[in-house]
Amino acid sequence: MKILVIDTACNLARVALTEDGVLRKEITVDDKRRHSVKLLPAIETLLADCGIAAKELDLIGVTKGPGSFTGLRIGVVTAKTMAYALRIPLVGVNTLDAIAASFSQVDEIICPLIDARNTRAYGAFYRGKERIGARFVRPVRDTLEAFLSEFENETMLACGDGTLNPTIVEILMQGLGARCRIVDAADHPGKMEDLANLAFSIYRDAPDKSVFDCNAIDIDYMKDWG
Amino acid sequence: MEAFTVTTTTEEETMQLGTRLGAILASGDVVLLTGDLGAGKTHFTGGIARALEIEDYITSPTFTVVNEYDGGRIPLIHFDIYRLGSYDELFEIGFEDYLERGGICVIEWADLIPEIEERAGRIFKIDIRRMDHVSPNHREITICLPEGERL
Ligand SMILES: Nc1ncnc2c1ncn2[C@@H]1O[C@H](COP(=O)(O)OP(=O)(O)OP(=O)(O)O)[C@@H](O)[C@H]1O
Numbered sequence: 001m002k003i004l005v006i007d008t009a010c011n012l013a014r015v016a017l018t019e020d021g022v023l024r025k026e027i028t029v030d031d032k033r034r035h036s037v038k039l040l041p042a043i044e045t046l047l048a049d050c051g052i053a054a055k056e057l058d059l060i061g062v063t064k065g066p067g068s069f070t071g072l073r074i075g076v077v078t079a080k081t082m083a084y085a086l087r088i089p090l091v092g093v094n095t096l097d098a099i100a101a102s103f104s105q106v107d108e109i110i111c112p113l114i115d116a117r118n119t120r121a122y123g124a125f126y127r128g129k130e131r132i133g134a135r136f137v138r139p140v141r142d143t144l145e146a147f148l149s150e151f152e153n154e155t156m157l158a159c160g161d162g163t164l165n166p167t168i169v170e171i172l173m174q175g176l177g178a179r180c181r182i183v184d185a186a187d188h189p190g191k192m193e194d195l196a197n198l199a200f201s202i203y204r205d206a207p208d209k210s211v212f213d214c215n216a217i218d219i220d221y222m223k224d225w226g
Numbered sequence: 227m228e229a230f231t232v233t234t235t236t237e238e239e240t241m242q243l244g245t246r247l248g249a250i251l252a253s254g255d256v257v258l259l260t261g262d263l264g265a266g267k268t269h270f271t272g273g274i275a276r277a278l279e280i281e282d283y284i285t286s287p288t289f290t291v292v293n294e295y296d297g298g299r300i301p302l303i304h305f306d307i308y309r310l311g312s313y314d315e316l317f318e319i320g321f322e323d324y325l326e327r328g329g330i331c332v333i334e335w336a337d338l339i340p341e342i343e344e345r346a347g348r349i350f351k352i353d354i355r356r357m358d359h360v361s362p363n364h365r366e367i368t369i370c371l372p373e374g375e376r377l
Pocket residue numbers: 234235236237238239240261262263264265266267268269270286306334362363364365
């Protein structure tokens with residue numbers, strides 16, 4: 001099983017190839033304004049370096065939001081076009097689920113946060129692989145309150161690009177102190193093989209595979225603020 | 227927020243007021259312009275552009291919705307949302323990316339889409355009213371600055 005994954009939701013554009021669950025290679029483009037120019041060449045290089053022709057791919061996975069408006073459009077359109085041309089399934093993965101999947105081994109409550117400006121963030125809570133409750137977009141203070149009331153005595157592991165915003169980090173540290181561990185997204189943006197494995201399990205577990213037609217996926221901006 | 231009202235009687239005076247405001251704007255700031263049709267919102271924006279050392283002549287982006295000027299000290303992103311029906315339409319042209327671009331966003335008719343205010347960063351509000359009963363060139367301009375700012 002050869003899977004190509006694309007993630008342009010946050011500040012980095014990343015592409016990776018996995019084969020039977022193992023990462024073959026990953027390429028990161030750290031140039032937000034030029035994702036549109038650099039994404040396809042990065043995919044070409046990736047495939048060439050792995051010695052794999054595009055037509056050998058079995059599945060494409062892409063983060064479908066929330067995240068940057070332009071980034072998501074570029075990533076999803078590229079993924080759709082390739083899936084269409086190659087006639088292979090396309091799996092859209094929620095960006096929060098993808099980030100959380102990289103931390104599913106920890107004991108803490110996982111809280112991926114994606115910056116939504118004005119100290120708001122997209123987020124959700126996870127215990128291991130299970131999401132607890134709905135995904136949300138709201139002021140980080142509200143997320144802090146929700147955590148305190150829902151999870152007595154538990155520790156939060158905060159991750160995702162929201163951790164790059166000093167105000168968000170300060171709010172969490174003030175409210176939680178030792179009950180919060182921040183994993184800086186600059187060091188650990190979430191592993192691409194976890195995104196690939198999550199895309200594969202979503203595909204495998206779905207009774208109706210027609211939802212993975214390239215025309216069936218939509219960007220989920222989560223733009224409706226609660 | 228501190229608010230005060232200034233009266234102008236020529237388009238040049240309105241532009242000069244815009245230039246004074248432009249001088250205190252920083253990247254990421256958002257200017258919400260409201261007022262009657264033909265009140266002077268675009269001329270006020272032209273004044274802001276002068277302060278940013280943008281040399282282009284500012285025209286209303288009534289049909290394009292947004293114009294970008296990159297030639298100055300800070301980019302100016304000028305919206306006229308008169309023809310838009312909803313926040314969704316504004317979102318679809320990439321509004322939230324523009325907010326993050328590090329420029330100054332000036333939005334004419336900002337009151338037509340109330341969601342803008344909660345999503346924007348530091349906000350300056352300018353309301354321009356025609357005073358036709360006084361004279362055709364008379365304008366009352368109410369300026370609302372964020373905490374700690376003065377003109
Ligand atoms: N004191 C004044 N300040 C600004 N404009 C004035 C003044 N007196 C007269 N005018 C005239 O009013 C008009 C203002 O036009 P402008 O396009 O700036 O308005 P606007 O509010 O952007 O209009 P619209 O509602 O179409 O966007 C110009 O023709 C200008 O010459």
